[in-house]
Amino acid sequence: MTAYDPNNIFAKILRGEIPCKKVYEDEFALAFDDINPQAPVHVLVIPKGAYVSMDDFTKNATMDEIGGFFRAVGTVARRLNLAQPGYRFLANHGAHAHQEVFHFHVHIFGGRDLGGMIRR
């Protein structure tokens, strides 16, 4: 696994060095609009801790961090009024998933019928 790069773009957003359109923040997570939205609602939720990916997060984060983070994901979706009629969330991990930013993040998509599972 590659080491965490403290200069990745989401680390800079967390430190307030570059701006974001914040939609939610608590002690465990920050959520903001994706810069290149793939759906009417496309929000990224990132943990406050320095974790490269889903693999790193689920292996090395504390239970409090994991619980707090996933609680925040659900809270964000509810606050965006997505619990009904629904939304999709996903995390890209590694090369086969085309992960681009190496600070763990979850995408939340919604605002329209998203169709079936994504295929290419």
Ligand code: 5GP
């Ligand atoms: P990944 O492929 O790593 O799961 O997705 C990275 C996501 O981060 C992409 O959807 C991309 O549009 C988004 N992104 C990349 N740079 C920035 C940025 O500077 N600001 C915001 N808000 N989103 C970004």
